[in-house]
Amino acid sequence: xxxxxxxxxxxxxxxxxASLKLTLVxxxxxxxxxxxxxxxxTPTIWALAVPLGAFAGNLIAAVATNPVFRRKTALLIFxxxxxxxxxxxxAGRLTYLKGQLELAEGEVFEGxxxxxxxxxxxxxxxxxLRFSNEGFTIHYAKGVRRGATRNRVAWMAPDGQLRRAVxxxxxPLVLSGYRxxxxxxxxxxxxxxxxxxxxxxPVTGTVHLPAYPLHEHKQAIEWTPPDSRTPLWxxxxxxxxxxxxxxxxxxxxxxxxRIVVRVGEERHELGPGERVRLAEGVLEYNGLRNWMGYTVxxxxxxxxxxxxxxxxxxxxxxxxxSRFSARPWDKxxxxxx
Amino acid sequence: xAMDWEPLTLWASLVIYVLAGSLAIFGVVLRKPHxxxxxxxxxxxxxxxxxxxxxxxxxxxxxxxxxxxxxLLSNIWSLLAIYLLAYxxxxxxxPTAAVVMPILFVMMGWLLVTSPxxxxxxxxYHTVWLFVHIAFGKLFLGNVLVAVGISxxxxxxxxxxxxxxxxxxxxxxxxxxxxxxxxxxxxxxETLMLIAGAIWAQDAWGRYWAWDPLETWxxxxxxxxxxxxxxxxxxxxxxxxxxxxxxxxFALAFLTFFGVPFVSTAPHKGAV
Ligand code: HEM
Numbered sequence: 001x002x003x004x005x006x007x008x009x010x011x012x013x014x015x016x017x018a019s020l021k022l023t024l025v026x027x028x029x030x031x032x033x034x035x036x037x038x039x040x041x042t043p044t045i046w047a048l049a050v051p052l053g054a055f056a057g058n059l060i061a062a063v064a065t066n067p068v069f070r071r072k073t074a075l076l077i078f079x080x081x082x083x084x085x086x087x088x089x090x091a092g093r094l095t096y097l098k099g100q101l102e103l104a105e106g107e108v109f110e111g112x113x114x115x116x117x118x119x120x121x122x123x124x125x126x127x128x129l130r131f132s133n134e135g136f137t138i139h140y141a142k143g144v145r146r147g148a149t150r151n152r153v154a155w156m157a158p159d160g161q162l163r164r165a166v167x168x169x170x171x172p173l174v175l176s177g178y179r180x181x182x183x184x185x186x187x188x189x190x191x192x193x194x195x196x197x198x199x200x201x202p203v204t205g206t207v208h209l210p211a212y213p214l215h216e217h218k219q220a221i222e223w224t225p226p227d228s229r230t231p232l233w234x235x236x237x238x239x240x241x242x243x244x245x246x247x248x249x250x251x252x253x254x255x256x257x258r259i260v261v262r263v264g265e266e267r268h269e270l271g272p273g274e275r276v277r278l279a280e281g282v283l284e285y286n287g288l289r290n291w292m293g294y295t296v297x298x299x300x301x302x303x304x305x306x307x308x309x310x311x312x313x314x315x316x317x318x319x320x321x322s323r324f325s326a327r328p329w330d331k332x333x334x335x336x337x
Numbered sequence: 338x339a340m341d342w343e344p345l346t347l348w349a350s351l352v353i354y355v356l357a358g359s360l361a362i363f364g365v366v367l368r369k370p371h372x373x374x375x376x377x378x379x380x381x382x383x384x385x386x387x388x389x390x391x392x393x394x395x396x397x398x399x400x401x402x403x404x405x406x407x408x409l410l411s412n413i414w415s416l417l418a419i420y421l422l423a424y425x426x427x428x429x430x431x432p433t434a435a436v437v438m439p440i441l442f443v444m445m446g447w448l449l450v451t452s453p454x455x456x457x458x459x460x461x462y463h464t465v466w467l468f469v470h471i472a473f474g475k476l477f478l479g480n481v482l483v484a485v486g487i488s489x490x491x492x493x494x495x496x497x498x499x500x501x502x503x504x505x506x507x508x509x510x511x512x513x514x515x516x517x518x519x520x521x522x523x524x525x526x527e528t529l530m531l532i533a534g535a536i537w538a539q540d541a542w543g544r545y546w547a548w549d550p551l552e553t554w555x556x557x558x559x560x561x562x563x564x565x566x567x568x569x570x571x572x573x574x575x576x577x578x579x580x581x582x583x584x585x586x587f588a589l590a591f592l593t594f595f596g597v598p599f600v601s602t603a604p605h606k607g608a609v
Contacts, residue, residue, distance in 0.1 A: 031557055145461060168459045169541065170540035316524070316528065320525065
């Protein structure tokens with residue numbers, strides 16, 4: 001009968017797909033894919049995705065057809081946990097977000113990232129989140145070696161209460177599943193008020209200079225004020241040593257500094273509270289703050305991955321335990337294992 | 338001047354290890370085993386090694402897991418501790434010391450040419466996951482090392498000169514079974530090490546996995562273990578082939594533990 005023979009064919013395909021020899025080929029292919037991806041400069045997602053897909057197919061077919069899994073519950077749970085892991089990793093890749101942002105002290109995050117990558121199905125809930133950077137301390141050991149970062153943050157909880165916390169290093173701020181981590185990127189942020197010559201309302205904002213101490217000798221940046229066409233070049237100038245290689249120190253603002261502003265051939269120096277008239281408006285320098293760079297990571301699968309991993313090790317240990325305790329290693333086996 | 342106990346205890350422990358190892362090797366070669374004496378040497382050797390590590394820990398304020406010197410030092414300690422446990426509990430496999438001790442000799446030689454300078458403890462190392470991760474890693478490698486000792490005996494038995502010297506041990510298929518039990522236990526610990534490492538990486542660097550050199554190589558080691566365990570289920574693998582697979586897994590693990598930190602300056606390159 002056609003019905004029977006086609007289901008017979010299906011069954012045969014499933015059994016072939018469940019082959020343990022195929023598992024070996026797939027494990028080897030996955031290893032090779034990882035090495036290829038590792039050595040190649042360009043992203044080689046297929047070198048991993050294809051063997052992982054085959055891996056899942058092989059596993060599912062084996063779990064469905066191999067009678068071993070009927071007899072050994074622990075082994076079955078272990079392999080089910082492996083299937084769950086692969087599916088979770090795939091789900092995570094489709095929905096994750098990884099990004100970067102910078103906030104000057106006192107500034108509020110309003111959903112903007114300076115850099116990001118995300119899976120195609122990422123649920124965009126980031127723009128609704130708010131938190132403010134309330135300042136940070138970072139201690140350095142001798143030799144300018146960074147110690148702990150302590151960053152005070154505040155945010156509005158869903159119940160309308162203002163919450164505060166200190167984050168830094170391994171302690172992220174977690175808002176709606178988004179994890180905000182401080183990064184090693186931080187620096188100085190001069191604050192300016194721009195009074196447009198057109199008479200439009202003045203605008204206040206910060207300019208983030210290149211990261212400090214990473215770009216210690218390049219504390220300058222080019223930037224264009226709002227509604228203006230002329231780029232300005234601003235540089236922070238100070239003489240003192242902030243992070244002394246010879247002794248422990250702390251990240252802080254310089255106690256005395258000047259801001260150099262260049263527009264074409266013009267050169268001006270500003271201290272806090274001073275202003276300069278330029279062709280398209282008046283630039284007022286308000287003072288210096290610092291900025292912190294954050295990375296943000298979203299992956300809803302994290303707790304599930306953890307659960308699947310725990311299930312996998314516990315069931316694997318259980319499987320081996322029951323196998324090994326059934327028979328001492330130095331007694332020959334009697335029949336099947 | 339007060340005596341500097343840290344190098345003194347280290348040197349004493351290394352000398353004792355070399356004595357014990359030599360005794361084990363000559364015991365096999367000359368067919369005059371002194372297994373109890375080897376045991377009696379390894380125990381105080383390990384004790385002195387422990388004291389030396391504790392003094393360094395006390396002096397620097399952090400454990401031995403930053404510099405290459407510290408990684409070698411603490412692994413010599415943990416590998417010996419785990420092997421010693423197996424040596425004590427399973428007398429039938431004591432001649433494997435003739436295979437295992439030379440591997441440790443290589444690590445000791447390497448330790449002696451490595452600078453014992455102090456490293457900087459990154460901020461991301463202040464977490465309990467560091468200890469969990471490292472402990473599981475050491476348990477993994479220790480179990481694989483015992484399997485390597487047994488596999489070495491299986492392979493050496495084929496050599497005409499050496500074979501008869503291991504005649505007292507159980508037959509190859511028994512050894513093969515035992516060796517793969519250690520590999521299975523190793524698989525559990527390797528899995529736990531990867532999980533703890535991923536949790537740490539998520540906490541410390543905001544991502545649980547990013548294929549940095551150590552992550553890549555430790556995952557390859559995990560795959561090779563899965564491959565070896567499956568090969569034994571899918572085929573009737575001879576003790577010889579099984580032993581070769583054990584050595585392959587160990588080689589990968591060894592490269593991961595000591596090769597990758599050697600070529601990159603920090604254990605997790607670019608991520609501290
Ligand atoms: C990397 C992923 C995998 C790991 C770590 C893994 C691990 C294991 C382990 C440790 C055992 C027990 C071996 C023993 O008792 O000596 C086992 C058995 C088994 N595995 Fe996997 N496995 C994986 C993937 C797969 C896949 C893709 C399949 C699909 C065919 C599969 C099918 C089986 C079967 C059928 C057994 C039972 C064999 C028997 O006891 O007769 N495994 N696996």
